[in-house]
Amino acid sequence: MNPAVIASVETMLEKWKGREGEEIEVFNEFRLLTSEVISRTAFGSNYLEGKKIFDMLTKLAILVSRNYFKTPIPGISKIWKTADEIESEKLANGIHDCVMEMVKRREKKVETGEADGFGNDFLGLLINAYRDFDEKNRFSIEDLVDECKTFYFAGQETTNSLLAWTILVLAIHTKWQEKTRQEVLEVFGDQNPNSEGIAKLKTMNMVVNETLRLYSPVAAVIRKIKKEVRLGKLVLPANLEILIPIIALHHDPQLWGDDVHLFKPERFVEGIASATKYNSAAFIPFSMGPRSCVGMSFATTETKVALSMILQRYAFSLSPTYVHAPFPVITLQPQHGIQVMLHPL
Ligand code: HEM
Structure with missing residues (x-):
């Protein structure tokens, strides 16, 4: 078990101590938690x-999601940029500079003899690839910055979302909250x-899967393409971009039945293969x-x-x-x- 995860959850729960009986907004709480976890584990830095x-x-x-379906007019964006394009460029440059600062700090430590390598975490591995002796294997600095952006974003926003929605469903379905707590x-x-214990949490696994579905x-x-x-009756030409709507598949009554919109973790009691009737594309979070x-x-x-440590200490209901x-x-x-009321056990 990664000690950084436990330590980061402990820091969050320490702050909750003075707020018992009060309303707490968990989406933002988990934003800090998941940011701290990814910063510490992948980049060796703190939140x-x-x-x-x-x-x-x-x-x-x-900005990206606001402009995703707008088609740029070829050539125009070179001479005239929208306010969103100008802001996006500024942000991209800012991110580039911040990542470069982290890289330079590590390089300096090696140069001054303070460290004997760039580190074994994700950033350390990227710097090694960027400094690779063999030119063919070498990463460009743009690749390095891009990988960092993907990892920061992919590792934080997603887990932030999953944790928050799981608290919501457990705050509404208090019987499942109690069942999961008993198991923990x-x-x-x-x-x-x-790690051994986490692998034994069958009820929690069902709850997490049902949250990932809904x-x-x-x-x-x-x-x-x-x-x-x-694809079935369709012929998809080369170079076409297609959108695979994960959430629509997860809410399709033909795949999941008429109770598709209900929170029913028992669907997963026999595992994912049985819940999806062996259709591997029906559940693809x-x-x-x-x-x-x-x-x-x-x-x-x-x-x-994080859920285990919260359930060990608190019951919660929807505000x-x-x-x-x-x-x-x-x-x-x-x-x-997502606002919940915290009740100490
Ligand atoms: C509940 C949490 C998460 C969910 C639901 C999730 C979901 C996904 C999905 C659907 C993709 C495919 C994206 C695409 O093809 O456009 C993806 C890719 C990826 N995820 Fe996650 N993710 C989660 C957490 C994480 C975490 C914690 C990390 C890193 C520590 C991470 C790192 C990545 C990376 C690097 C990719 C790109 C892989 C590639 O392109 O080959 N994800 N994730």
Whole structure:
């Protein structure tokens, strides 16, 4: 078990101590938590250091999703840019500079002898690839910055969303909350979670899968057709971009039955294959195929650790101020946050 995950959850729960009996907005709480986790595990820095990058990435995500379906007029964008294009460029340059600062700090440590390598975390591996002796294997600096952006964003926003929606469903379905808590207490008692125990949490696994189905953090993925292909009655030409609507598949009554919109974790009691009637494309929160999510196991473990530690300490119910408004900003987010009332056990 990664100690950085436990330490980051402990920091969050320490802050909650003074707020018992009060309303708490968990989407933002989990934003800090998941940012801290990815900063510490992948980049060896803390949340504050990563904060500048996260803030810029969040603003960039809003601009990208706002302009995604606008077709640029060829040639025009070279001489005239919209306000959003100018802002996006500024943000992209800002992110580039921040990543470069982190890279330079590590390089300096090696040059001054303070460290004997660039590190074994994700950033360390990227710097090694960027400095590769063999030119053919060498990463460009643009590749390095791009990989960092993907990892920061893919690792944080998605898990942030999953954790928040899971708290929502458990705050509404209190029987499932109690069942999941009982399981956590049976496996861990009042001890911190460990990997062996996490693998035993069957009820929690069902709850997390049902949340991933109903509130898939990544609502859709895009793929480009490489060569002409027949898909059912359709012939898709090469170079066409298609959108695969994950969330629509997860809400299709033909695949899931008439109770498709209901929260029913028992669907997953016999595992994913049985829940999907052996249709592997019916449940794809992490996409499928060679470009599926590399962080799946990390994300589900982080989610289960955080949930276990919360359930060990608190019961929670939905606050009357909560307004249900899921909206996609690249990931599926609760537009007005998720407000719950915390009750110490
Ligand atoms: C609940 C949490 C998560 C969900 C639902 C999720 C979902 C996805 C999906 C659907 C894709 C495919 C995107 C596409 O093809 O356009 C993807 C890709 C990716 N994810 Fe995740 N992800 C999660 C957490 C994470 C975490 C924690 C990390 C890193 C620590 C991560 C790293 C990545 C990376 C690097 C890719 C790109 C893989 C590639 O292009 O080959 N993800 N993720």
